[in-house]
Structure formats: structure tokens, C-alpha cells
Amino acid sequence: MKLFLEIIIQTFLAFFTILFITRILGRQQVAQLTFFEYINGITFGSIAATLATDMNQNTYQHFVGLLLFGVLTGLVSYISLKKREFRKVVEGEPVLVIQDGKILENNLKKVRYSIDELSLLLRDKDVFNPEYVKYGLLEINGKLNVIKKAEKRSVTCEDLGISSNSESIPTEVIIGGQIIYENLRERKLTGKDLMNMLKPFKVNRIDEIYYSTIDENNNIYVDKYDDKIKYQIDISEDNRNI
Numbered sequence: 114m115k116l117f118l119e120i121i122i123q124t125f126l127a128f129f130t131i132l133f134i135t136r137i138l139g140r141q142q143v144a145q146l147t148f149f150e151y152i153n154g155i156t157f158g159s160i161a162a163t164l165a166t167d168m169n170q171n172t173y174q175h176f177v178g179l180l181l182f183g184v185l186t187g188l189v190s191y192i193s194l195k196k197r198e199f200r201k202v203v204e205g206e207p208v209l210v211i212q213d214g215k216i217l218e219n220n221l222k223k224v225r226y227s228i229d230e231l232s233l234l235l236r237d238k239d240v241f242n243p244e245y246v247k248y249g250l251l252e253i254n255g256k257l258n259v260i261k262k263a264e265k266r267s268v269t270c271e272d273l274g275i276s277s278n279s280e281s282i283p284t285e286v287i288i289g290g291q292i293i294y295e296n297l298r299e300r301k302l303t304g305k306d307l308m309n310m311l312k313p314f315k316v317n318r319i320d321e322i323y324y325s326t327i328d329e330n331n332n333i334y335v336d337k338y339d340d341k342i343k344y345q346i347d348i349s350e351d352n353r354n355i
Contacts, residue, residue: 164179210251210257212346215340218323231257242328247259284296287324290321290338310333311333
């Protein structure tokens with residue numbers, strides 16, 4: 114009975130301590146879930162869970178640890194609001210991953226995103242082909258914001274009173290310099306057919322291509338490792354302040 118009573122007391126202590134601290138810290142823990150806040154929330158919850166269930170007479174130590182963690186979180190949040198440089202170190206910066214329909218592989222590597230993860234984020238924005246994107250910006254909370262090219266924006270053929278061929282979901286045929294032969298066969302194409310389709314892009318070797326897709330109308334999208342973008346935009350704070 115004494116054991117259950119201790120668990121009840123410690124659980125109430127953990128619950129109301131978290132409630133009190135989160136009310137003081139504000140709503141950014143939920144509304145702006147950055148990488149730092151995600152890890153912070155997991156750790157915060159872990160300490161509280163230990164406080165609620167530990168039966169080794171360490172309640173005081175866990176309680177102090179929970180309070181100290183809350184104070185440090187509040188301190189970091191406060192400094193981040195006041196100091197942009199500090200906020201950039203803690204939370205990071207938005208990263209441009211697509212420019213003029215070209216995937217910026219180096220920027221994608223910096224944020225440790227794969228082409229599959231980028232494709233998923235694009236589909237979430239109703240974009241099935243990177244070629245349609247003027248700018249793709251990966252935010253600090255992991256969400257992707259896109260600005261479509263002018264000709265691909267929301268005016269529809271129905272609005273203009275004209276007919277158009279329906280779009281299809283493109284099939285990935287090259288990823289990271291390697292041909293996906295299974296997908297190629299689904300499009301009833303051979304390796305030779307693919308090389309012929311790549312000729313207009315002045316591709317000599319498959320390993321020059323980072324990503325390529327083909328739709329049901331055999332329209333091909335090609336993104337090379339060397340994008341040859343004349344003026345690549347750098348949106349980092351350091352360069353904006355120059």
C-alpha cells in the first residue's frame with residue numbers, strides 16, 4: 114500500500130510540475146516543433162516519467178533535475194528570442210533544396226535528407242515532378258515550402274476553357290547514378306531506350322545523373338549532379354547580412 118501511495122504522489126508531482134513549466138515556457142513546444150524542441154520534449158518527458166515511477170527514494174533528485182531542465186529550456190528559448198546568432202546555432206536555418214527545377218544535392222546532404230524523403234515532401238505539396246518547382250525551401254521544422262514555376266501555378270485548364278492531357282505519376286528510373294531496371298521495365302523501356310532519351314541532355318554516363326523520372330507519356334525529367342546553375346541562391350543569414 115505504501116508503494117502505491119508513493120507512486121501516486123510522485124505521479125501527481127511530475128504531472129503538475131510539467132504543467133507548470135510548460136505554461137511558463139509558452140506554446141512553442143507544440144506550435145513550432147523544431148529539431149531542438151523535439152529532442153527537448155522527449156528528454157523532458159523521460160525525466161518526468163522517471164520521477165513518477167522511480168521507487169529508489171530518488172524523488173528529490175529527479176524533481177530537481179526536472180526543474181533544472183525546465184529552467185535551461187526557458188533560458189535557451191529566451192536567448193534565442195533575443196539573439197539571432199544563438200537561435201541559428203540552436204535551431205538551424207532554412208535550406209534551399211530546389212532551384213529552377215534542379216535538385217541541390219549538396220544542400221540536401223547538409224540536412225541529411227534522401228531523394229525519397231524529398232519526393233515525399235513534394236508529393237505532400239501536390240508536386241510530383243521537381244521540374245515544376247521554382248524554389249523549394251526546407252524549413253527548420255522539417256517542412257518543405259515550394260514556389261512553383263509561373264506556368265505551373267494554380268490556374269487550371271478548366272478556368273481557361275481549354276482541354277489538356279492529364280498528368281501521371283512519374284516513375285523513378287535513375288537514383289544516385291544507378292538505373293532502376295525494374296521501374297524501367299514497367300514503362301516497357303530498355304537501357305538503350307533510356308540512353309536515347311538522355312541524349313538531348315548531353316549525358317555521357319549514367320553516374321552523371323542524380324535523379325531521373327519518366328511519366329506514362331515518356332516525358333523525362335533529368336537532374337544532374339552538376340546542375341550548372343549560374344547564380345545559386347544562398348539564403349543563409351550570414352550571406353543576407355553581407
